[in-house]
């Protein structure tokens with residue numbers, strides 16, 4: 359299913375793993391253009407309920423249109439999945455049958471110049487998923503200390519030249535504020551050692567820096583931990599949580615959290631998780647051929663288990 363807002367990834371696999379039930383309540387924590395939600399609704403409608411959450415109002419508006427024929431069986435919420443339990447109690451719902459997370463940004467966010475996520479086109483640097491948030495990438499780059507910049511490039515970008523780039527940013531911003539994606543991308547190139555400056559990169563030198571800034575601006579990893587922990591609590595027995603991640607930092611959090619919850623019994627809780635995917639599910643070569651953005655996707659799935667004592 360190709361969609362100009364966002365083409366959903368691993369859709370067939372998500373449907374298989376969710377183990378959909380007639381009358382079930384499902385949450386799509388990352389609604390985007392509504393691609394995954396639509397696939398779920400095609401399988402459960404006219405029964406059940408789909409709750410779609412996104413912190414980007416533009417996603418909510420597009421998904422509302424995309425899902426309009428299912429309107430009596432959907433609830434769309436503009437919010438952050440780090441507040442999952444609060445969102446659910448606002449809807450007066452206690453337990454759900456399945457939850458999906460399709461992490462990161464949508465194609466729409468990446469390609470819309472004004473959203474300032476991409477160095478492929480020159481625009482004002484911004485990177486907020488939630489447009490009501492004040493803190494953005496411009497504020498970050500022009501106010502963080504050299505040490506803090508280097509730390510986020512290292513931690514969230516796993517960037518080899520973190521310190522050099524941070525130093526260069528601090529020197530350059532004293533002359534002129536860094537406000538555009540091109541300015542920042544050029545600094546990433548300038549900070550490379552001379553031998554690496556030739557234009558034969560496999561990935562653009564700014565890629566990791568942009569990833570790190572985006573993660574910090576949107577506090578993505580913290581939100582993921584909070585959202586996943588709450589998911590385990592709100593799932594009904596045998597309900598499933600499916601997470602698609604796109605880089606190793608996200609995947610590590612999902613893997614470790616699932617493993618910890620699998621061993622939870624030892625910690626004397628009355629619930630835990632059973633891991634369904636020992637190894638993550640990857641997209642087929644056909645899917646990657648049709649949609650190159652799918653190539654780094656990894657799907658992990660776990661099932662809630664309530665222990666009978």
Ligand SMILES: C[S@@+](CC[C@H](N)C(=O)[O-])C[C@H]1O[C@@H](n2cnc3c(N)ncnc32)[C@H](O)[C@@H]1O
Nearest residue numbers: 366388390391392393394412413438439460581
């Ligand atoms: C990869 S896209 C999802 C695409 C969607 N599965 C589809 O089929 O169109 C990720 C979406 O999640 C949203 N998002 C990311 N982190 C979020 C968070 N913490 N809370 C709510 N929405 C979030 C982004 O705004 C973006 O629209």
